Amino acid sequence: MFLLATLASADTISDINLVVGSDGYAFVEERIIYEYPGDSGNLSLPSSTDNLAVTDEVGNVPYTLSGENGGKVAIIRFTKPLELGQTEQLWIRYGTHYLTAKEGGQWNVSFSTPTTPRKTIIRLTLPEGSNITSLDPYDALRTYVKDGIWIYPQDTQMNFSVSYEYASVKPNLENKSTGPGNQSIIPFDTNLFLGIILVVVFLLVLVILYSLYKNRLLLGRKLKEEPMNVSVIENIVTEPKVDDGKVSYDIAGAGGSPAGSGGRLVKESVLKMLDDTELSIIRLLENSDEEEVTQAYIHKTTGVPKSSLSDILKHMEKRNILERRESGRVKWIKLKSWVLE
Numbered sequence: 001m002f003l004l005a006t007l008a009s010a011d012t013i014s015d016i017n018l019v020v021g022s023d024g025y026a027f028v029e030e031r032i033i034y035e036y037p038g039d040s041g042n043l044s045l046p047s048s049t050d051n052l053a054v055t056d057e058v059g060n061v062p063y064t065l066s067g068e069n070g071g072k073v074a075i076i077r078f079t080k081p082l083e084l085g086q087t088e089q090l091w092i093r094y095g096t097h098y099l100t101a102k103e104g105g106q107w108n109v110s111f112s113t114p115t116t117p118r119k120t121i122i123r124l125t126l127p128e129g130s131n132i133t134s135l136d137p138y139d140a141l142r143t144y145v146k147d148g149i150w151i152y153p154q155d156t157q158m159n160f161s162v163s164y165e166y167a168s169v170k171p172n173l174e175n176k177s178t179g180p181g182n183q184s185i186i187p188f189d190t191n192l193f194l195g196i197i198l199v200v201v202f203l204l205v206l207v208i209l210y211s212l213y214k215n216r217l218l219l220g221r222k223l224k225e226e227p228m229n230v231s232v233i234e235n236i237v238t239e240p241k242v243d244d245g246k247v248s249y250d251i252a253g254a255g256g257s258p259a260g261s262g263g264r265l266v267k268e269s270v271l272k273m274l275d276d277t278e279l280s281i282i283r284l285l286e287n288s289d290e291e292e293v294t295q296a297y298i299h300k301t302t303g304v305p306k307s308s309l310s311d312i313l314k315h316m317e318k319r320n321i322l323e324r325r326e327s328g329r330v331k332w333i334k335l336k337s338w339v340l341e
Helices: 190-225 276-286 295-302 306-318
Strands: 012-020 026-034 038-045 050-055 063-068 071-082 088-096 100-103 106-114 121-125 131-136 142-145 148-151 157-165 237-243 246-251 322-327 330-335
Touching: 012 106, 038 088, 050 063, 050 071, 071 088, 106 121, 121 157, 148 157, 276 295, 276 306, 276 330, 295 306, 295 330, 306 322
Parallel strands: 012 121
Antiparallel strands: 012 026, 026 088, 038 071, 050 088, 063 071, 100 106, 106 157, 121 148, 131 157, 142 148, 237 246, 322 330
């Protein structure tokens, strides 16, 4: 079936909106622009037209209906007669059941109307959840939208037919048809997308933390496995040797050697209590011109790592060999008086 909406004396048919309900009843709205001089315009309608209304920018516009070839003709009276160069813009609205037909589970909507090429847009809106299965003519310029289609006529007359499936159930939005055929899309879910992004970021953070933890373990293992490389002051501890991963030195001044430049000599009994690293620290203090030296100076001079040096000095302090004090951020180290000759 075709809904006839033949317009006489209309210069421009701008917008045609067709809204089809779930029961097949259709609401039609057309925007028409008249430019020809005169005081009226004609509109052909099917006989089964309900609730016809004609309005302009101010309000209702009067019209009269008459029968013609089984249909109706509406004669529209303009508010003011049109002069040459003037226009009258009207909106025509009506309802009809003549637009649709149903066969089994298949619905069909057909429409025929004069158009203005490149100015008319036909917007067809179907019941929510409808799936368009075919369009005739298939090559019509169109855009598929949610639950409908927009058609752009290229001739002065447009006849089209759209077939669609519709069931009075909640539509499955995860398999929504976008037009004739079996094409479908999955709708974009913003919350799901943000959730995936957060999970990915969380996993990346875990990977980075694990990498840092693993590198720290490897570094600690490496420090334990590799022998300590200690640099010492020249002429205090000389000729370093490595035997089975242990560092040993020939100690200048050991065995009754004279005191260093600092004028202090550590007792032989104390020297025998020390390992090689502790001995290098004691020799540094013994030969220093100052009674106290900083912990940073010991680190730079002997080469003992800062973390190891702090533990070694604490251990020697507990053994009452060294004395430590802090002045602001500076840590000072000196020998206990009893260890000296």
